[in-house]
Amino acid sequence: MRAVAVREFGAEPELVEVPDPVPGPGEVLVRVDYASLNPFDWQSADGLLEGRVPHVFPLVMGTDFAGRVDAVGAGTERFRIGDPVFGQASRPPIGAGSYAEYVTMPQDSVISAVPPGLSLESAAMLPTAGMTAAQILENAAIRECESLLVIGATGGVGTALTQLAAARDVRVLAAVRGEEKHRMGALGAAVTIDTTSADLATAVRDVCPEGVDALVDLVSADPDSFAAGAALVRAGGVALSTRSAAGQAPVQAGIETVDFELAASSELLDILAVAAAKGALKPPIDAEVPLEKAPRAIAKSRAGGARGKTVFVI
């Protein structure tokens, strides 16, 4: 089958031919129609989890997918051939990913049915970004917040988080780079701050003089940058990082810090699928590209500038 893979950590992604996977007992074989891009896909191909999780090479990249069940292994009862499904192919060893014509998934792993009213393409954009946004909002302190500053709001997680938080009447302050007021406002952001033309701290204090209740920083990888954002949180509030920057950050006392790690599940996928089928969550498409052009799209993701999700048509 065709797939996009790297031959070693840090190598350029390339289109390759690899053997078709075969479903084992309790597994389904999914014919992938769409895969969506997440920064984790190239971060892990660069070796993010080297030494911590086993990998196989050529390492077929990708986690998120949607498609149809093509075959089932012995003892597989949860799905039937032809069922529309979506999920996150992230079990170890890393290297049997979703940027491919086929992927195998244990039936009890992070895979769910695509409900009527939800396209396969939309479903493919949901797993990692949608589950992350939904689970961040389950954090006790963030669940109760009235004002939420999202740094990096224009990307996959940020656009999902903005929609889900706004639906709960949270006042979302979207920190972005560029003129994105219209786009972010349409997703539910109350305030959009272009950090290339405005000072973030001044803009936040104009709206929330005491500071925001919560910060979700999707961008800062270094503790000092994270701490600068956390300084805009009011005493007793919470500051969360998706980039492991919170733990070592010099954050003022009285602020709860969280290094978020997604705990993916098919139950969470089901919740997202229902929300998306009802139109309550609309993952915005940044780009739709054929699998052959994935290497260029991956390079673009590395350079930044995501505006929603990039989807690969397999």
Ligand SMILES: NC(=O)c1ccc[n+]([C@@H]2O[C@H](COP(=O)([O-])OP(=O)(O)OC[C@H]3O[C@@H](n4cnc5c(N)ncnc54)[C@H](OP(=O)(O)O)[C@@H]3O)[C@@H](O)[C@H]2O)c1
């Ligand atoms: N820990 C976990 O479990 C977990 C789960 C999901 C995601 N993540 C991580 O969270 C990060 C975000 O994920 P994603 O899928 O949303 O990525 P993404 O789709 O690439 O979006 C990142 C967004 O941040 C914006 N951005 C970059 N620098 C910025 C800055 N200084 N100020 C404001 N905006 C900025 C980018 O646009 P511009 O470049 O145009 O500004 C882009 O829109 C990734 O590093 C991902 O690996 C972690």
